[in-house]
Amino acid sequence: MIKARLFTPGPTDVPPEVLVEMAKPMFHHRTPQFQAMFAEVNAGLKKMLLTANDVLTIAGSGTAGMEAAIACASRRDKKVLVANGGKFGERWVKVAKVYGLDVDEVVSPWGTAITPESVREKLATGLYGTVVVVYSETSTATACDLEGIGKVVAGTDAILIADCITAAGTLPLRTDEWKIDIVATGSQKALMLPPGLATVAVSEKAWKIIDAIKAPGLYLDLKAYRKMVVKNDTPYTPAVSLIRGMKVSLDMINAIGVEKIWARSALLAKATRQACVALGMKVFSKQPSDSVTGIMYPPGVDDAFRKILQSKYGINAAGGQDDLKGKCFRVSHMGYVDPIETIGMIAAIEYTLAELGVAVEIGKGVAAAARVLKDWA
Amino acid sequence: MIKARLFTPGPTDVPPEVLVEMAKPMFHHRTPQFQAMFAEVNAGLKKMLLTANDVLTIAGSGTAGMEAAIACASRRDKKVLVANGGKFGERWVKVAKVYGLDVDEVVSPWGTAITPESVREKLATGLYGTVVVVYSETSTATACDLEGIGKVVAGTDAILIADCITAAGTLPLRTDEWKIDIVATGSQKALMLPPGLATVAVSEKAWKIIDAIKAPGLYLDLKAYRKMVVKNDTPYTPAVSLIRGMKVSLDMINAIGVEKIWARSALLAKATRQACVALGMKVFSKQPSDSVTGIMYPPGVDDAFRKILQSKYGINAAGGQDDLKGKCFRVSHMGYVDPIETIGMIAAIEYTLAELGVAVEIGKGVAAAARVLKDWA
Numbered sequence: 066m067i068k069a070r071l072f073t074p075g076p077t078d079v080p081p082e083v084l085v086e087m088a089k090p091m092f093h094h095r096t097p098q099f100q101a102m103f104a105e106v107n108a109g110l111k112k113m114l115l116t117a118n119d120v121l122t123i124a125g126s127g128t129a130g131m132e133a134a135i136a137c138a139s140r141r142d143k144k145v146l147v148a149n150g151g152k153f154g155e156r157w158v159k160v161a162k163v164y165g166l167d168v169d170e171v172v173s174p175w176g177t178a179i180t181p182e183s184v185r186e187k188l189a190t191g192l193y194g195t196v197v198v199v200y201s202e203t204s205t206a207t208a209c210d211l212e213g214i215g216k217v218v219a220g221t222d223a224i225l226i227a228d229c230i231t232a233a234g235t236l237p238l239r240t241d242e243w244k245i246d247i248v249a250t251g252s253q254k255a256l257m258l259p260p261g262l263a264t265v266a267v268s269e270k271a272w273k274i275i276d277a278i279k280a281p282g283l284y285l286d287l288k289a290y291r292k293m294v295v296k297n298d299t300p301y302t303p304a305v306s307l308i309r310g311m312k313v314s315l316d317m318i319n320a321i322g323v324e325k326i327w328a329r330s331a332l333l334a335k336a337t338r339q340a341c342v343a344l345g346m347k348v349f350s351k352q353p354s355d356s357v358t359g360i361m362y363p364p365g366v367d368d369a370f371r372k373i374l375q376s377k378y379g380i381n382a383a384g385g386q387d388d389l390k391g392k393c394f395r396v397s398h399m400g401y402v403d404p405i406e407t408i409g410m411i412a413a414i415e416y417t418l419a420e421l422g423v424a425v426e427i428g429k430g431v432a433a434a435a436r437v438l439k440d441w442a
Numbered sequence: 443m444i445k446a447r448l449f450t451p452g453p454t455d456v457p458p459e460v461l462v463e464m465a466k467p468m469f470h471h472r473t474p475q476f477q478a479m480f481a482e483v484n485a486g487l488k489k490m491l492l493t494a495n496d497v498l499t500i501a502g503s504g505t506a507g508m509e510a511a512i513a514c515a516s517r518r519d520k521k522v523l524v525a526n527g528g529k530f531g532e533r534w535v536k537v538a539k540v541y542g543l544d545v546d547e548v549v550s551p552w553g554t555a556i557t558p559e560s561v562r563e564k565l566a567t568g569l570y571g572t573v574v575v576v577y578s579e580t581s582t583a584t585a586c587d588l589e590g591i592g593k594v595v596a597g598t599d600a601i602l603i604a605d606c607i608t609a610a611g612t613l614p615l616r617t618d619e620w621k622i623d624i625v626a627t628g629s630q631k632a633l634m635l636p637p638g639l640a641t642v643a644v645s646e647k648a649w650k651i652i653d654a655i656k657a658p659g660l661y662l663d664l665k666a667y668r669k670m671v672v673k674n675d676t677p678y679t680p681a682v683s684l685i686r687g688m689k690v691s692l693d694m695i696n697a698i699g700v701e702k703i704w705a706r707s708a709l710l711a712k713a714t715r716q717a718c719v720a721l722g723m724k725v726f727s728k729q730p731s732d733s734v735t736g737i738m739y740p741p742g743v744d745d746a747f748r749k750i751l752q753s754k755y756g757i758n759a760a761g762g763q764d765d766l767k768g769k770c771f772r773v774s775h776m777g778y779v780d781p782i783e784t785i786g787m788i789a790a791i792e793y794t795l796a797e798l799g800v801a802v803e804i805g806k807g808v809a810a811a812a813r814v815l816k817d818w819a
Binding site for chain 2: 066067068070080088317318321326377378379380401403404405406407408409410412413415416419427428429431432433434435436438439442
């Protein structure tokens with residue numbers, strides 16, 4: 066009777082309202098019923114992403130959305146600049162290479178992120194048509210200055226593709242104001258859905274480039290999605306139950322207002338960081354993301370920590386990757402996770418550390434978290 | 443996007459496993475399929491209640507079960523002794539009177555409960571055929587010594603009817619060992635179901651009395667339920683989806699072992715009491731139940747407290763009744779509620795007190811709760 070809670074940086078817990086909606090009987094997608102629903106979903110996505118751009122919904126994971134963006138929107142007569150500060154940055158380098166693009170990567174040490182200045186210097190060469198950045202690099206729990214980078218790229222001919230998969234709906238994101246040409250999301254993060262949907266918001270500046278390029282594939286051809294989205298339809302069979310669920314989750318998000326949700330995530334992240342510091346641990350990142358927090362294990366602790374956290378307390382956390390494997394854990398502040406269970410999660414961290422022989426003062430972390438979260442409501 | 447949590451002393455939160463089971467397509471109840479399921483449910487109820495007695499399931503609330511017991515098992519040539527220490531004790535007096543029974547009530551001041559000694563003295567008169575007690579009086583968050591009372595009644599010709607509606611599955615309850623003749627439960631408490639089912643466990647001693655009495659009604663005639671339960675069937679249409687859900691919840695409870703759940707509830711109750719005391723509040727009851735905790739509001743606080751707790755933090759708590767109206771709140775430790783959210787609930791109490799102008803040290807309550815709950819897993 067351990068209540069499972071997803072503190073993983075995706076998937077995140079799905080609200081019961083969404084689960085119930087997705088459990089309703091199936092209907093056919095080439096119908097006015099689907100189009101009416103999809104119209105509302107498309108409006109809801111624009112509202113959440115603060116954009117007037119088309120937002121395309123693809124049945125696929127976030128990777129499908131990013132691949133579509135990189136493959137369709139990268140000029141072949143220019144180079145692609147990919148900011149690589151972790152596993153997802155790495156992946157976008159790989160995607161660009163798969164399509165035979167001429168890629169330069171700017172590697173940032175894990176726990177740091179590319180700066181607007183660094184992007185400006187690179188773009189000054191005139192070599193680049195596309196800049197690809199990860200707003201919140203999930204693997205390192207690190208956020209970059211997307212607003213600053215947006216301003217830099219906006220002043221050039223290049224376009225900016227932002228992996229906002231673990232950022233949209235959690236970190237401040239003003240797509241149009243910040244002039245982010247392509248914003249990609251995934252459903253299983255702040256959108257509070259199961260995995261299976263990617264959304265891609267595309268600016269007019271990006272469409273001009275996309276329209277001039279012969280699409281390198283069929284399923285991930287953004288032009289095909291744009292042609293249909295204006296009719297509130299999709300080129301290929303849409304994931305109907307997920308889109309139904311997205312209608313409900315977007316209604317929830319937009320009823321509150323996404324800015325309020327950003328503030329709540331920031332507070333959850335701050336509470337988690339301060340609680341862990343109070344317990345004698347260190348935050349991994351130098352530029353911590355408020356979507357996900359990465360905490361270094363204290364000496365003598367390894368991934369047995371996460372196993373206990375899950376099996377005894379029902380708290381699902383992510384581990385470290387590559388060099389960080391077995392050295393840290395990561396917990397999410399996205400979507401439906403709330404302050405009540407975040408405080409409880411800190412207690413589970415305390416108990417697990419104590420069980421592993423770490424000298425912790427039980428109650429110190431939860432008290433620190435409670436103080437930070439005082440004004441969340 | 444406030445996550446609603448039921449800390450009310452019934453209904454309690456229903457596990458997703460149970461909700462999903464209850465959402466499955468309906469089937470007919472006069473079938474081998476139903477009987478096979480009901481056989482497992484009946485075995486599961488006996489296991490949870492630690493009894494070899496028949497356990498009868500009635501489609502109705504806990505009140506229906508208690509009314510059936512009082513109406514069917516009270517000898518008409520003897521008096522009925524009802525222990526009244528709160529709203530439910532009051533209700534059983536009323537039930538006995540509705541059936542024209544000769545009732546004596548032993549009134550305990552709210553926050554206290556009838557003692558075995560007091561029952562012994564009364565029974566020594568030889569006047570009583572039935573003793574009715576409330577194991578956990580929800581209205582006052584007070585528990586009696588049911589084991590002690592069981593021993594006293596067992597040594598007489600009288601039978602003991604125990605309202606275990608907010609006790610079974612939460613407080614220690616050994617039906618056969620303690621010789622409790624009739625144990626009544628309700629589904630929306632530790633059984634982790636929606637309201638709609640009552641169960642009544644009946645000893646052989648009680649059946650002898652019941653069999654000698656002409657049932658005063660049809661629907662609540664326990665004899666009719668007994669006749670069918672031996673065939674794993676019911677006299678009237680059973681609440682099939684609730685019984686399906688009960689199969690799942692009993693499996694969950696019995697897989698863990700009900701004794702472990704008693705221990706967990708006791709720890710949750712202790713943590714809540716100590717946290718509230720740390721925050722300067724007082725526990726109402728002199729014999730606090732571990733099913734539900736009643737906490738007096740500090741000076742200057744009224745039921746606005748509960749409204750804030752619900753609207754801002756999603757925590758549903760119960761208020762005080764009668765003389766306690768507006769003077770206290772009550773939170774549950776039954777069923778699916780867990781330590782993670784109990785610690786978070788304490789934080790919400792801290793925030794709400796602070797908002798209402800009470801000088802609380804934020805974090806003091808949660809730290810106290812975290813210390814108590816250290817060994818729950």
